[in-house]
Amino acid sequence: xxxxxxxxxxxVRFGDTDMSGRIFYxxxxxxFDAAETEFLRxxxxxxxxxxxxxxxxxxxxxxxxxxGPLGFDDLMHIGVTVERVGRTSFTLAxxxxxxxxxxxxxxxxxxxxxxxxxxxxxxxxxxxxxLCS
Amino acid sequence: xxxxxxxxxxxVRFGDTDMSGRIFYxxxxxxFDAAETEFLRxxxxxxxxxxxxxxxxxxxxxxxxxxGPLGFDDLMHIGVTVERVGRTSFTLAxxxxxxxxxxxxxxxxxxxxxxxxxxxxxxxxxxxxxLCS
Amino acid sequence: xxxxxxxxxxxVRFGDTDMSGRIFYxxxxxxFDAAETEFLRxxxxxxxxxxxxxxxxxxxxxxxxxxGPLGFDDLMHIGVTVERVGRTSFTLAxxxxxxxxxxxxxxxxxxxxxxxxxxxxxxxxxxxxxLCS
Amino acid sequence: xxxxxxxxxxxVRFGDTDMSGRIFYxxxxxxFDAAETEFLRxxxxxxxxxxxxxxxxxxxxxxxxxxGPLGFDDLMHIGVTVERVGRTSFTLAxxxxxxxxxxxxxxxxxxxxxxxxxxxxxxxxxxxxxLCS
Numbered sequence: 001x002x003x004x005x006x007x008x009x010x011x012v013r014f015g016d017t018d019m020s021g022r023i024f025y026x027x028x029x030x031x032f033d034a035a036e037t038e039f040l041r042x043x044x045x046x047x048x049x050x051x052x053x054x055x056x057x058x059x060x061x062x063x064x065x066x067x068g069p070l071g072f073d074d075l076m077h078i079g080v081t082v083e084r085v086g087r088t089s090f091t092l093a094x095x096x097x098x099x100x101x102x103x104x105x106x107x108x109x110x111x112x113x114x115x116x117x118x119x120x121x122x123x124x125x126x127x128x129x130x131l132c133s
Numbered sequence: 134x135x136x137x138x139x140x141x142x143x144x145v146r147f148g149d150t151d152m153s154g155r156i157f158y159x160x161x162x163x164x165f166d167a168a169e170t171e172f173l174r175x176x177x178x179x180x181x182x183x184x185x186x187x188x189x190x191x192x193x194x195x196x197x198x199x200x201g202p203l204g205f206d207d208l209m210h211i212g213v214t215v216e217r218v219g220r221t222s223f224t225l226a227x228x229x230x231x232x233x234x235x236x237x238x239x240x241x242x243x244x245x246x247x248x249x250x251x252x253x254x255x256x257x258x259x260x261x262x263x264l265c266s
Numbered sequence: 267x268x269x270x271x272x273x274x275x276x277x278v279r280f281g282d283t284d285m286s287g288r289i290f291y292x293x294x295x296x297x298f299d300a301a302e303t304e305f306l307r308x309x310x311x312x313x314x315x316x317x318x319x320x321x322x323x324x325x326x327x328x329x330x331x332x333x334g335p336l337g338f339d340d341l342m343h344i345g346v347t348v349e350r351v352g353r354t355s356f357t358l359a360x361x362x363x364x365x366x367x368x369x370x371x372x373x374x375x376x377x378x379x380x381x382x383x384x385x386x387x388x389x390x391x392x393x394x395x396x397l398c399s
Numbered sequence: 400x401x402x403x404x405x406x407x408x409x410x411v412r413f414g415d416t417d418m419s420g421r422i423f424y425x426x427x428x429x430x431f432d433a434a435e436t437e438f439l440r441x442x443x444x445x446x447x448x449x450x451x452x453x454x455x456x457x458x459x460x461x462x463x464x465x466x467g468p469l470g471f472d473d474l475m476h477i478g479v480t481v482e483r484v485g486r487t488s489f490t491l492a493x494x495x496x497x498x499x500x501x502x503x504x505x506x507x508x509x510x511x512x513x514x515x516x517x518x519x520x521x522x523x524x525x526x527x528x529x530l531c532s
Contacts, residue, residue, distance in 0.1 A: 014446070015290045015432045019283040019338055025192040025241075026162040026281055033159065033414045037472065047413070048472050059158040063196035069251070072285055073436065073447050108158075118202070147313070148299045148425055150418040152471055157414045166281045170339065180280070181339050205418055206303065206314050291458040291507075292432065295425040325424040329462035335517070374424075384468070 006042050008035040008078045012070050023070040029062060031078060032094050032106060039080035039092065043130035050124050056113045060089070064106035074098045085131045088112050088120040139175050141168040141211045145203055156203040161237060162195065164211060165227050169241065172213035172225065176263035183257050189248045193222070197239035207231045218264045221245050221253040272308050274301040274344045278336055289336040294370060295328065297344060298360050302374065305346035305358065309396035316390050322381045326355070330372035340364045351397045354378050354386040405441050407434040407477045411469055422469040427503060428461065430477060431493050435507065438479035438491065442529035449523050455514045459488070463505035473497045484530045487511050487519040 008031075016027035037047060047057070070076065079095040089111040096104035114121045123131070149160035170180060180190070203209065212228040222244040229237035247254045256264070274297075282293035303313060313323070336342065345361040355377040362370035380387045389397075415426035436446060446456070469475065478494040488510040495503035513520045522530070 011433070011436075013429070013433050014284055014436060015292055015429050017285040018280055019285065019287045020189050020191065021285045022191065024281045025195060026159060026166065029159045029162065030412070030414050034410070034412050037410075037413060046472065048470075056153050058153065058155065058199065060199050061197070062158060064194070066191065066193045071447075073445070144300070144303075146296065146300050147303060147417055148296050148423045151413055152416040152418065152420045154418045159414055163279070163281050167277070167279050170277075170280060179339065181337075204314075206312065286455050286457065288457065291461060292425060292428040295428065299425065322419050324419065324421065324465065326465045327463070328424060330460070332457065332459045 005079045005081055006039045008038045008080060010034060010076050010078060012072055012074045012076065014072055017072050021071065023074075025064070025066060028064065028066075028070065028096070028104060029106070031076065031096075032062075032064075032108060035078040035080050035094060036092055036108065036110075040127075040130065043133060045127055045130045050127060054115055055121070055124065056115045057110050058113055059108050060111050061109035062106070064094075064104060066104050068098075068101060068103045070096070070098065070103050074103075076103065082131050083107060085123070085128060087122055090123065090131050138212045138214055139172045141171045141213060143167060143209050143211060145205055145207045145209065147205055150205050154204065156207075158197070158199060161197065161199075161203065161229070162239070164209065164229075165195075165197075165239060165241060168211040168213050168227060169225055169243075173260075173263065176266060178260055178263045183260060187248055188254070188257065189246045190243050191246055192241050193244050194242035195239070197227075197237055199237050201231075201234060201236045203229070203231065203236050207236075209236065215264050216240060218256070218261060220255055223256065223264050272305045272346045274304045274346060276300060276342050276344060278338055278340045278342065280338055283338050287337065289340075291330070291332060294330065294332075294336065294362070295372070297342065297362075298328075298330075298372060298374060301344040301346050301360060302358055302376075306393075306396065309399060311393055311396045316393060320381055321387070321390065322379045323376050324379055325374050326377050327375035328372070330360075330370055332370050334364075334367060334369045336362070336364065336369050340369075342369065348397050349373060351389070351394060353388055356389065356397050404478045404480055405438045407437045407479060409433060409475050409477060411471055411473045411475065413471055416471050420470065422473075424463070424465060427463065427465075427469065427495070428505070430475065430495075431461075431463075431505060431507060434477040434479050434493060435491055435509075439526075439529065442532060444526055444529045449526060453514055454520070454523065455512045456509050457512055458507050459510050460508035461505070463493075463503060465503050467497075467500060467502045469495070469497065469502050473502075475502065481530050482506060484522070484527060486521055489522065489530050 018024035083093040084091040094106045151157035216226040217224040227239045284290035349359040350357040417423035482492040483490040493505045
């Protein structure tokens, strides 16, 4: 049982900002993409090893609440937790903070799909075990 | 009163795809960004004219459900509607379809903020009128 | 023989800008990606029809000179011309202007590659003909 | 005098790939953006401290040669060196390798500009000293 939350540190890059001087809201989600991969790696799951040749992992839902400003060069702490593990999908939750200040909160729902039939299939056992650990 | 929904047509670009062969889920939101600007233009509102020197329009919430595959070069029809107009914020809804097939559905909540004080302020009257038209 | 240069019109999107208030230099290249696809379409070539299942078209070189400011909502005219057609590769040149003012100039070199062997192969005849037309 | 080259490690993210299964050529340049910031930080220069309120640093040229495949999750070593320091501009060179294999080589030319007059101005002394160290 993992008690410690996984934290991925990532900086707001110049290219992530927009003319408002803050992070462009879409750019934050690219950091979630990195955090997701690193979170799974921390649990021993390497995406490209369990997929995506025959199995695909489309995201079927994403959402994000922006709670405070995120500016260029801010060092984000992105906490990743497993919110739900279903039969064919799972939900990851993201908590973004900068210097202890909460800045954003999001989630993504990932489905396990057979690449050939385009149908949802049960999560590979190794992935399920990693998510539930 | 506008009866016709606004439709913005946009193609899935090569750079929007990922190694799954489909659109990268984050990339779709960049098309929402374009659709939002064009929707407001169709209502006579040019973002850079009402802002963002003194007024900023941070997005405080985004969400999207991915309902079907979106592949390279697909011509998306992105319908934009006003879901809610509040005192200091508004919500736009997006419906994405390809050849009549529903492919995604999303929304974004935009707040009107005083750039100096970083506080929410009432929507400019011209913007409110455009959103309610 | 095509005399008229191909022009692709594309707007600088909010997400394309950075905190300088101008387009982020990398973002302009995404517009080149769109312009490339549309240029080829105008010549009757649809990338996804000649590839990329067995043939891939990796870009092996890109360059861009930024000649003047490009700001949010600017309507870019992106002229695309064929600069060179080799046996296994070709070069496209891009000229970006806004309201008649030159704003950027770039090029990309595209190689035709066998996806299985990862080796350069002769351009498909249809593509070559389109590029030389 | 710095003898050791600066190396920034960065992974190819899922969102960086395209349907070819490799990195989308434009996406690599976003990693250069991060490498540039980190290189300067290693020399004691924080971009947001010397700018960009009054001084802007537009990139006036970028180029990149793609020498070998870069795939999802590849851990890139991005070497950054100062190629040239002029009166009002400087050139950074990037060398990308994966597991000792050369994968790409690029450069970017950065100009120091007065944000108000939009004219090139001499590099701030602190920046010049850092680049020449």
